Amino acid sequence: MGNQKVLALKHLTKSFGQKHILQGITLDVYQGEIIGYIGPNGAGKSTTVKIMLGLVDDFEGEVELFGYNIADGDPTYKQRIGYVPEHAEVYDNLTAREYLTFVGELYGMERDHAEEKAKDLMAIFELTDVFDARLSSFSKGMRQKVLIIASLLHNPDLLFLDEPLSGLDASSVMIVKEVLAQLAEQGKTIFYSSHIMDVVEKISNRIVLLHDGQIVADGSFEQLQQQNKEGTLEQIFNELTGFNQHEAIASSFVSVVQDGDTT
Amino acid sequence: MREFQSLKILDTFKKGFEVFGVDYEVMRKILEVKLTMDQRRVPTMFNQSTKKKEDNNQFLKSLGMYLLMSLILIPLVLGDHYFFQMSLVFGIVMFIVMTSMISDFSTVLLDVRDKVIIGTKPVNARTINTAKVIHVTIYLFCITGTLTALPLIVSLVQQGFLFFIVFVVELILLSFLIIMFTALIYIGVLRFFDGEKLKDMINYVQIMLTMMMLVGYQLVIRSFEFVDFQMNITIHWWQYLIPPMWYGAAYEWLLQHNQGQSIMVLSILGLVVPILALLVYLRLIPSFERNLDKLLSQNTKATKRGTFYREWWANILCHTKEEKTFFLFANQMLSHEREFKLKVYPTIGFALFFPFLFLFNDLRLRSFAEMSNSKLFLTIYFCILIIPTGVQMIKFSENYQGAWIFKATPIKYVANMYRAATKALLIKLFFPVFLLLSVVFIFIFSIRIIVSLLVVGLTASLFSVICYKVLNKSDLPFTDSFAAAQQTETAKHFALFAVIGVFVGIHFFSLSVPYGEYVYFGVLAVTNWFIWRRVF
Incomplete structure (x- = not known):
């Protein structure tokens, strides 16, 4: 496996008005790594990803992808990136065929090539019947599969996945997880954000934990376990983000449900 | 998806776009997708009953309505009280086009999906922005075109070539004014508000624009009751603020040879304001795109209202x-x-x-x-x-x-x-x-x-x-x-x-x-x- 540097963030800071979303992120990512990128809501995860995709500008610090400084403004580097967005945005008036072909073409693929590949991938996910149906009629899981296909159609070297398994059924989850593992083996780099800790724990070979715009932990799951003397990633997560009242909160919740005392 | 006539026409300008650093092939693809989606913006009820006629162009059907509406304009392009009549014509055109712009095309201007879907692909920002403007322009020209096709023909036959040409040029200027005006208002609103408040503000702006159009239309008619349009035309200061009058005035100047100062000023406003608006718009586009993100942000702070x-x-x-x-x-x-x-x-x-x-x-x-x-x-x-x-x-x-x-x-x-x-x-x-x-x-x-x-x-x-x-x-x-x-x-x-x-x-x-x-x-x-x- 190559140890070529794919991604480099140097002192990345970003604020919206008074709010400091990112407070100096420095991170190097190498080829073949699956990064579990985790943190509580508002920690700055999606902002980091958006900056790397060129959706947010006006940041301070340096962002290099494949050795190219993205502040230079040439979007060509995006050709090697695949992205599954957080809110599952698609043009849902289009059919799956139209949407996937369009995305493929935007990535610079030939129309016929993109269409054929999309068709094959849809067939593997057992979606051949709905290839010509509009995305607006798709269930959440079907839509998610389309998004995953859209992100991989052009065979990218770097993947940004934001909750890519949401809405998928159990067997599809197993397939996608295996796909990711095999892609990483072949030298693709994956940036995986999620709130579901056990998946992150199993899938990633390196975990980066973000809290209040700073990296508070970085290393393999085993390394984090040794440092924190905790069992699961969930527990480590709670310890590092200083959250330990879940039992107390839960019991006051239940007590209110039963019309009891709030304390 | 099928071939679009409008895109074929656009193909002739390919070179022009490339000079300005637009990736024409990619822009064409984006427009193709956008136009396809517009056709399908169909009432959901419709959708279920007519499943077979998938690509039946819903948009073309609505154009039929505009053609019908254009009949009211025809009597107005006959006769010789150009200033009055044409101000009214432009008033009506502006009213109809602007309302449809606000109700149907706000979604195009304010579409946040573009950024996530297209912005993450290797496409440069200029191509995306140009595609957006061209998209709205195509739509606008379709509406304005159908709305004025019959009146234009009638005017060519009845009033002669000069009248016709002035009509065409002024319609184009008016269309640009409408696009820029709408876009600039949204830019302003996006700049000063965010979160839910922003969505509310956009809502109020849309309501206000619709109301303004209603009242403005009355004002155009009203303003001529104070004007003795046989001989002296006295222009009140507030009439400078009514765009249809700029375009009506040009007729007074060019065809009736009235070279009164206020008439000239009005006519020139009609030319200068759209150009100025375009320049301001081009300058503000980057901040517009940036502020568009605010539509996604959830501002959860809210107070309970009095119940x-x-x-x-x-x-x-x-x-x-x-x-x-x-x-x-x-x-x-x-x-x-x-x-x-x-x-x-x-x-x-x-x-x-x-x-x-x-x-x-x-x-x-x-x-x-x-x-x-x-x-x-x-x-x-x-x-x-x-x-x-x-x-x-x-x-x-x-x-x-x-x-x-x-x-x-x-x-x-x-x-x-x-x-x-x-x-x-x-x-x-x-x-x-x-x-x-x-x-x-x-x-x-x-x-x-x-x-x-x-x-x-x-x-x-x-x-x-x-x-x-x-x-x-x-x-x-x-x-x-x-x-x-x-x-x-x-x-x-x-x-x-x-x-x-x-x-x-x-x-x-x-x-x-x-x-x-x-x-x-x-x-x-x-x-x-x-x-x-x-x-x-």
């Missing part, structure tokens, strides 16, 4: 707990549904504007004292016009999927829902307008009209029940998508307007009979009592 007023009404108007619950619910829905506001609030403008329009017209014929003794207070019936639109829209909701809750919860009497929603509509929408008008009218017509006002109130209450039955039958409130609302039931609306006419007639008659009004009041009260119980 005292609502609860007070709920206690007075509703007799069961279930009805009370629905009343409060409907009230809250009505204050949050942006689409509802956009569709209904402009008619409030109408309701407030029309009574006074009549009063002002009347004042030119007789004195104030004479008027205040007349029966002109009956113009207050105009405010009842809000009710049909409001009632029709109440069955729709942006979040119509949420309606499962009505099925999943143990509701005893569904009738309570209709009743409560209609009551909420009356209180929330009609009552404030009615109250405002009543206070002003009591000042104008003295306290003697108080019984008449009560009669109007009772009529409104009765009328809303009739509207509900005619327009909604047994559809539950807030359970259908707004997309289905596009087919407005025009015939039914006109029938309902006729019903108002009948009410006004009876009221008018009752005024001329001794004690007639009191009897009428009594009859209405009893009918109301009966109908609210039985009909739902």
Whole structure:
């Protein structure tokens, strides 16, 4: 496996008005790594990803992808990136065929090539019947599969996945997880954000934990376990983000449900 | 997807785009997708019934409507009072195009998906922005084109070539002005607000623009009543602010050879303002794109609004707990549904504007004292016009999927829902307008009209029940998508307007009979009592 540097963030800071979303992120990512990128809501995860995709500008610090400084403004580097967005945005008036072909073409693929590949991938996910149906009629899981296909159609070297398994059924989850593992083996780099800790724990070979715009932990799951003397990633997560009242909160919740005392 | 005629025309300008650093092939693909989606922006109800005719162009159908509307323009391009007539023509064109721009194309300008879907691909920003502008332009030219095709031909035959050419050039300038004006307003709003507040502001801007168009259109007509258009044309300062007049003035200058200073200034404004707007727009585009993100951000800080007023009404108007619950619910829905506001609030403008329009017209014929003794207070019936639109829209909701809750919860009497929603509509929408008008009218017509006002109130209450039955039958409130609302039931609306006419007639008659009004009041009260119980 190559140890070529794919991604480099140097002192990345970003604020919206008074709010400091990112407070100096420095991170190097190498080829073949699956990064579990985790943190509580508002920690700055999606902002980091958006900056790397060129959706947010006006940041301070340096962002290099494949050795190219993205502040230079040439979007060509995006050709090697695949992205599954957080809110599952698609043009849902289009059919799956139209949407996937369009995305493929935007990535610079030939129309016929993109269409054929999309068709094959849809067939593997057992979606051949709905290839010509509009995305607006798709269930959440079907839509998610389309998004995953859209992100991989052009065979990218770097993947940004934001909750890519949401809405998928159990067997599809197993397939996608295996796909990711095999892609990483072949030298693709994956940036995986999620709130579901056990998946992150199993899938990633390196975990980066973000809290209040700073990296508070970085290393393999085993390394984090040794440092924190905790069992699961969930527990480590709670310890590092200083959250330990879940039992107390839960019991006051239940007590209110039963019309009891709030304390 | 099929080939688009407009894109083939665009192909001839390929070189031009490439000079400006636009990746033409990619832009063409984006436009192809966008145009395909526009065709499919179909009412969902339609969608299910005509599944086979997938690519049947919905947009082309709506163009047919514009062609029909263009007939009213034809008489206006005949005759020789160019300034007056053409200002009116441009006024009408601007009104129609701008309203369709606000209602249909705001979504294009404010589409946040573009950024995530296209922005993450290797496509440069200039290509994306150009695609956006071209997309809106194609649409706008289709509408303006159909709307003016017939008048243009007529003008070429009747008024000659110079007239025709001036018409064409000015239409293009006007179209640009409309695009830029809309875009600049959105840029401004996006800059100063964010989160939910931003969405509210956009909503209010849309409502205000629609109302402005209504009033502005009246102003164009009005301004010529003060102008002796045979010889001297005196221009008031505020007339410089009405764009259709800029374009009308150019005719006065170029075809009537009137080289008065104000005419020249007006004509030049018509040329300079669109260009200035374009320059400002190009400069602001990057910050526009950046601020567009705010539409996604969730600003959760919100304060609880006062509920005292609502609860007070709920206690007075509703007799069961279930009805009370629905009343409060409907009230809250009505204050949050942006689409509802956009569709209904402009008619409030109408309701407030029309009574006074009549009063002002009347004042030119007789004195104030004479008027205040007349029966002109009956113009207050105009405010009842809000009710049909409001009632029709109440069955729709942006979040119509949420309606499962009505099925999943143990509701005893569904009738309570209709009743409560209609009551909420009356209180929330009609009552404030009615109250405002009543206070002003009591000042104008003295306290003697108080019984008449009560009669109007009772009529409104009765009328809303009739509207509900005619327009909604047994559809539950807030359970259908707004997309289905596009087919407005025009015939039914006109029938309902006729019903108002009948009410006004009876009221008018009752005024001329001794004690007639009191009897009428009594009859209405009893009918109301009966109908609210039985009909739902």
